[in-house]
Amino acid sequence: MADSKRITMKDVAREAGVALGTVSKVVNGVPVGKSYQRRVEEAIERLGYRVNRQARALRSNKSSIVEVILPDLHNPLFARLADCLCRELSRRSHQMLLFLTKGSFDLEQSYMLMSEQQMVSGIICLTLNPKVRIPGDIPTVFIDRNPGPGIACVTSDNYGGGCLAAQKLLENGCTRLAFLHTASSLHDETGKRRDGFVCACTDAGIPFRCECLDDGAPDSALEEFLRAHQSEGRLDFDGLFCATDHLAHSARRALNQMGMRVPEDVQIIGYDGAQRLGDQDLCCSTIVQPVEEMARLCVELVLQTSSERIPCLHQLPVCYAYGGTTNR
Amino acid sequence: MADSKRITMKDVAREAGVALGTVSKVVNGVPVGKSYQRRVEEAIERLGYRVNRQARALRSNKSSIVEVILPDLHNPLFARLADCLCRELSRRSHQMLLFLTKGSFDLEQSYMLMSEQQMVSGIICLTLNPKVRIPGDIPTVFIDRNPGPGIACVTSDNYGGGCLAAQKLLENGCTRLAFLHTASSLHDETGKRRDGFVCACTDAGIPFRCECLDDGAPDSALEEFLRAHQSEGRLDFDGLFCATDHLAHSARRALNQMGMRVPEDVQIIGYDGAQRLGDQDLCCSTIVQPVEEMARLCVELVLQTSSERIPCLHQLPVCYAYGGTTNR
DNA sequence: TTGTATGCGTTATCAG
DNA sequence: CTGATAACGCATACAA
Numbered sequence: 001m002a003d004s005k006r007i008t009m010k011d012v013a014r015e016a017g018v019a020l021g022t023v024s025k026v027v028n029g030v031p032v033g034k035s036y037q038r039r040v041e042e043a044i045e046r047l048g049y050r051v052n053r054q055a056r057a058l059r060s061n062k063s064s065i066v067e068v069i070l071p072d073l074h075n076p077l078f079a080r081l082a083d084c085l086c087r088e089l090s091r092r093s094h095q096m097l098l099f100l101t102k103g104s105f106d107l108e109q110s111y112m113l114m115s116e117q118q119m120v121s122g123i124i125c126l127t128l129n130p131k132v133r134i135p136g137d138i139p140t141v142f143i144d145r146n147p148g149p150g151i152a153c154v155t156s157d158n159y160g161g162g163c164l165a166a167q168k169l170l171e172n173g174c175t176r177l178a179f180l181h182t183a184s185s186l187h188d189e190t191g192k193r194r195d196g197f198v199c200a201c202t203d204a205g206i207p208f209r210c211e212c213l214d215d216g217a218p219d220s221a222l223e224e225f226l227r228a229h230q231s232e233g234r235l236d237f238d239g240l241f242c243a244t245d246h247l248a249h250s251a252r253r254a255l256n257q258m259g260m261r262v263p264e265d266v267q268i269i270g271y272d273g274a275q276r277l278g279d280q281d282l283c284c285s286t287i288v289q290p291v292e293e294m295a296r297l298c299v300e301l302v303l304q305t306s307s308e309r310i311p312c313l314h315q316l317p318v319c320y321a322y323g324g325t326t327n328r
Numbered sequence: 329m330a331d332s333k334r335i336t337m338k339d340v341a342r343e344a345g346v347a348l349g350t351v352s353k354v355v356n357g358v359p360v361g362k363s364y365q366r367r368v369e370e371a372i373e374r375l376g377y378r379v380n381r382q383a384r385a386l387r388s389n390k391s392s393i394v395e396v397i398l399p400d401l402h403n404p405l406f407a408r409l410a411d412c413l414c415r416e417l418s419r420r421s422h423q424m425l426l427f428l429t430k431g432s433f434d435l436e437q438s439y440m441l442m443s444e445q446q447m448v449s450g451i452i453c454l455t456l457n458p459k460v461r462i463p464g465d466i467p468t469v470f471i472d473r474n475p476g477p478g479i480a481c482v483t484s485d486n487y488g489g490g491c492l493a494a495q496k497l498l499e500n501g502c503t504r505l506a507f508l509h510t511a512s513s514l515h516d517e518t519g520k521r522r523d524g525f526v527c528a529c530t531d532a533g534i535p536f537r538c539e540c541l542d543d544g545a546p547d548s549a550l551e552e553f554l555r556a557h558q559s560e561g562r563l564d565f566d567g568l569f570c571a572t573d574h575l576a577h578s579a580r581r582a583l584n585q586m587g588m589r590v591p592e593d594v595q596i597i598g599y600d601g602a603q604r605l606g607d608q609d610l611c612c613s614t615i616v617q618p619v620e621e622m623a624r625l626c627v628e629l630v631l632q633t634s635s636e637r638i639p640c641l642h643q644l645p646v647c648y649a650y651g652g653t654t655n656r
Numbered sequence: 657t658t659g660t661a662t663g664c665g666t667t668a669t670c671a672g
Numbered sequence: 673c674t675g676a677t678a679a680c681g682c683a684t685a686c687a688a
């Protein structure tokens with residue numbers, strides 16, 4: 001309203017009595033004569049000049065915007081991820097353009113390709129579609145999905161986490177284990193949670209079973225599963241590893257409704273490290289993903305010059321945390 | 329890598345054998361000769377052309393990006409807000425550039441002014457700084473903060489919600505009430521939660537007290553408050569309204585640790601409608617904010633042409649939801 | 657060193 | 673209704 005027209009480099013140049021190019025150099029940190037430097041800086045200050053990023057992007061074919069694609073922000077894990085990514089990008093003078101797919105393959109694909117019209121400097125994404133096509137000429141980092149050689153992937157140590165969950169249940173006195181997951185909670189890299197679990201059980205010579213719940217009606221499928229494994233008021237397993245905290249939480253509730261006590265009758269471990277209210281206590285005993293480190297690494301990888309893309313699969317270590325659904 | 333250079337309108341024009349301006353018209357839906365229309369569309373399809381939004385923004389001085397400023401995404405309310413805003417913007421062919429301030433006044437201000445270099449088409453923000461300066465020439469919508477005439481503000485009916493909380497506690501048999509909040513949970517519009525609560529108590533002739541907890545160490549301040557109001561194993565109030573679900577959750581935990589039972593000994597109502605794991609059960613009985621509607625309205629207001637900015641304070645209705653910390 | 661001129665991909669103006 | 677042309681704000685190769 002007040003200032004009807006934008007301040008441009010040309011205005012600064014006029015105000016400082018120098019040429020346009022000189023202003024550009026000062027703005028971009030290119031060395032320039034000492035007195036010119038001062039005059040330009042003063043003019044910038046006086047006029048309140050701010051660089052127009054669109055014009056810069058158009059001209060230099062590079063912007064300070066990174067595109068981030070996630071399923072949603074309801075899942076506390078994704079919310080934390082978005083939070084950390086945003087801060088880390090800010091710290092490195094970049095901005096986050098966020099897209100939410102709700103798991104839709106079509107949306108994943110169209111957002112993925114939107115970079116072609118946006119001139120973003122990179123993409124960080126967590127997609128479900130196993131064969132999403134990526135724009136060839138832009139740095140891309142996947143989370144929990146390994147699209148093949150040359151493309152970076154950041155994930156937690158899912159295999160190790162699966163092992164760790166089994167070990168912790170055994171340490172806590174469990175003798176028969178079970179693993180629960182939904183189809184969507186076990187795509188690509190995260191599928192290794194089961195593999196690690198299975199391996200640890202096998203190594204220990206412990207009986208176990210794995211069950212995949214229908215994504216459509218997980219709650220009723222969950223209840224059905226539990227009833228099928230219950231006889232005379234007891235379950236035929238005493239330790240349960242769930243592929244996500246979300247599932248673990250549902251399982252705990254269903255068990256309580258069936259009159260079973262957690263952790264007395266059955267102990268549960270989830271995966272993610274989701275907290276109840278964002279920054280308070282865990283909602284279950286769990287394998288904690290190092291979200292902050294993962295975010296940092298994603299940003300580092302996506303911003304680094306494409307030349308040095310050495311290792312493409314990055315697995316970050318997880319740890320176990322007590323959250324009330326195990327003995328300790 | 330594969331395609332070394334971008335496809336531009338010029339390429340399409342050459343391919344279709346028409347002039348540049350004609351392509352632009354087709355792309356922007358401006359009427360054009362039937363046969364030209366077809367030829368251009370075919371060329372676009374054949375070449376896989378996509379409009380360059382930066383160039384468009386530079387030229388037309390308008391982009392499809394809306395800047396959203398929030399404190400963080402750990403708070404489930406903010407996460408839901410960001411989620412809904414993102415979807416709503418998408419639905420209207422816009423993108424969300426997200427900034428997180430963690431409540432820092434400086435960051436709020438600098439992100440607020442960043443729009444000046446980004447050519448965004450609007451700002452939706454939830455800021456704490458009472459006198460943040462807004463860029464004059466860009467549509468801005470505040471959440472939970474009313475910066476004065478002419479600037480749009482979207483909020484839940486905080487006053488009505490405060491009343492409702494008191495009423496519900498009374499309905500559930502409480503006879504002495506208390507209100508708890510932190511400084512940051514009670515800024516500007518949200519302060520009316522207390523006003524409504526106070527008014528309802530006064531009208532009903534019910535004794536009550538209000539207490540402000542130190543933001544720095546809310547947990548210890550909380551405990552101290554509770555102990556001060558406890559004698560012989562009983563509290564001197566039996567109904568507690570907390571300014572946020574977050575606070576309500578903390579209060580419940582602290583009370584449990586002190587050996588008090590919720591809701592038997594004291595009933596608690598929070599504010600927000602935060603869910604435990606994003607889409608599961610409420611973490612306490614609460615006054616639910618209509619987040620989705622608020623997001624929709626924010627987007628509508630920020631995108632509408634600045635001419636018709638009639639009412640500037642929009643209060644959306646809240647409702648009460650049982651979440652286990654009251655009798656019903 | 658500093659200044660000048662060109663073009664990034666679009667949109668908008670105006671003359672055919 | 674169509675086609676050439678001039679900006680938009682900035683970066684950069686090139687000339688001074």
